[in-house]
Amino acid sequence: MDFTAKDKMVAILVNMGYPAVDALEAVEKCGLQAEIMELTDYIYAAQMEKQHDVILQEPAYIWPKPPHDNLPSRSRGKRKFCDSRVSLPKEMIGFGVPGHPRYIVERRLPKSALGPPYFYYENVAYSPKGTWETMSRFLDEIKPEFVDSKYFCAAARKRGYIHNLPILNRFRLSPKPPCTIQEAFPDSKRWWPSWDRRTQLNCLLTVVSGFKLSEDIQKRLESCPGATPPKEVQEYVLAKCRKRNLIWVGKNNVAPLEPEEMEMILGFPKNHTRGGTTRLDKFRALGNSFQVNTVAYHLSVLKKEFSYGMNVLSLFSGIGGAEVALHRLGIPLNHVVSVESSEVNKNIFRSWWKQTNQRGTLIEIGDIQHITIDMVGQWIKAFGGFDLIIVGSPCNNLAGGNRVSRNGLDGELSSLFYHYYRILHIVRDMMGR
Structure with missing residues (x-):
């Protein structure tokens, strides 16, 4: 791992208010290509696990009775509360998703x-x-x-x-619906470099990158000798593509999603x-x-x-x-x-x-x-x-x-x-x- 790049990523997280130890662990576990949101998500999940001293198990937590001031009551007398506990799974499939072998078909509700x-x-x-x-x-x-x-x-x-x-x-x-980038954007296959192994996009956000980033990436790639850019250029481009959900639209040319493309994905x-x-x-x-x-x-x-x-x-x-x-x-x-x-x-x-x-x-x-x-x-x-x-x-x-x-x-x-x-x-x- 490039320690200079790693130190920079850790510094960014520390400046955002995260403990240095947690920031270092997140970068080492997720890698330099991970986007900031992925790193912060990892830190939060890790903090929850450490807080309860259990990994991927439900933390013991007894909740107090919620306030009912000025609210109409659906029941008379005192309401009984059970021990309610929540954990965040690493594999978020809920009670089951299509194509996944693990399913839950029944649950008890109050x-x-x-x-x-x-x-x-x-x-x-x-x-x-x-x-x-x-x-x-x-x-x-x-x-x-x-x-x-x-x-x-x-x-x-x-x-x-x-x-x-x-x-x-x-x-x-x-x-x-299409569930991979290649299925969603078949025309991009001809331009997609072999070193970009993404099959899905990250979470679609409320903002997208401007043309200057696409222009910067194109200039960096075109200035590289040979058909395959050096590893450090690949890592830079992939980091930007992951963070901004950029797709390949031409030779050495990436672009953000258009509103119509976001509509289709959503x-x-x-x-x-x-x-x-x-x-x-x-x-x-x-x-x-x-x-x-x-x-x-x-x-x-x-x-x-x-x-x-x-x-x-x-x-x-x-x-x-x-x-x-x-x-x-x-x-x-x-x-x-x-x-x-x-x-x-x-x-x-x-x-x-x-x-x-x-x-x-x-x-x-x-x-x-x-x-x-x-x-x-x-x-x-x-x-x-x-x-x-x-x-x-x-x-x-x-x-x-x-x-x-x-x-x-x-x-x-x-x-x-x-x-x-x-x-x-x-x-x-x-x-x-």
């Missing part, structure tokens, strides 16, 4: 958690210590299902899901983000969205029960990833209450709703904090209740790349999780659950 209404909550897997424990504690002590979307598309996307859905007889969307229809005003708007919207194929796999168990349609309360709807998943599963959207603050996202979702000739009712709300008991009561009276409450909660204060305000559920945006809990509580109470 009686109070049985649906309908069903609920489905998603957020980034690698969150600050104790975050998933807290969220599970508020959501009926249900343990998260951690899944990497690399099993459903050509890019990694490590997420945790807390839900009360059945898990037997799941099925994936058809046709099967399972959205072509030109789904046409309602975005700028390219930056589209990248930001897609980077914060669901991976549709993954979500559809989880929701597929509802198709038989709701073949005539369902009523959905969609909190932090984004660009409609959940609704697209249900639509592709063939589940009619009878009534949808969509809560989303971004005007760009609302325009994109509204455009899809019209383009797909949805016949149901769409109600749009701008801020989850403004939803009241009276509003929920009016919706339940009008629709007869909600079948599914689905949430892709803001991850701004949870994501590993945020070293400025990564303060977990105390953060300004991620604390909105508690409003989801509040609203779920109201819906269940009014529906007699």
Whole structure:
């Protein structure tokens, strides 16, 4: 290993606030080609293991009772809490993914958690210590299902899901999406160098690199004598390609993904983000969205029960990833209450709703904090209740790349999780659950 390069990587991590010992271990384990986010994820996982002195086992952790101040109660008297424990697996396959031999087909849920209404909550897997424990504690002590979307598309996307859905007889969307770079971008094969052995992309983010990086890489490669560049040039190029998800589009020429290509990888229809005003708007919207194929796999168990349609309360709807998943599963959207603050996202979702000739009712709300008991009561009276409450909660204060305000559920945006809990509580109470 190049010790000069290693020292630089360690210095970057130390400057970000990580202990030098942890930074050194991460670089040695993951290698110099790993991107910063991968290294920070490794450090966080290692810290969790050391904290509990157990590797890949559930840490002993007894949670206190969640606060219920100013919230309607679904049960009388004292509520019993069990020992709820969460661990982050190295292989994120949840209860099972297509093509993997290990499956779990049954789990026990508390009686109070049985649906309908069903609920489905998603957020980034690698969150600050104790975050998933807290969220599970508020959501009926249900343990998260951690899944990497690399099993459903050509890019990694490590997420945790807390839900009360059945898990037997799941099925994936058809046709099967491309799950490798080569399948997703067949035209790139002719330009792909043999020393770039990537088969999948890293997590798609809200920003992409500019043309200057592509120009810099091209100049470096063209200045090398011979057909194969020196090892140090290869390592530099591969590090940039991994970090920025660059693909080969010509000889010695790499480029970032276009919005339409991100749509395809994330399972959205072509030109789904046409309602975005700028390219930056589209990248930001897609980077914060669901991976549709993954979500559809989880929701597929509802198709038989709701073949005539369902009523959905969609909190932090984004660009409609959940609704697209249900639509592709063939589940009619009878009534949808969509809560989303971004005007760009609302325009994109509204455009899809019209383009797909949805016949149901769409109600749009701008801020989850403004939803009241009276509003929920009016919706339940009008629709007869909600079948599914689905949430892709803001991850701004949870994501590993945020070293400025990564303060977990105390953060300004991620604390909105508690409003989801509040609203779920109201819906269940009014529906007699």
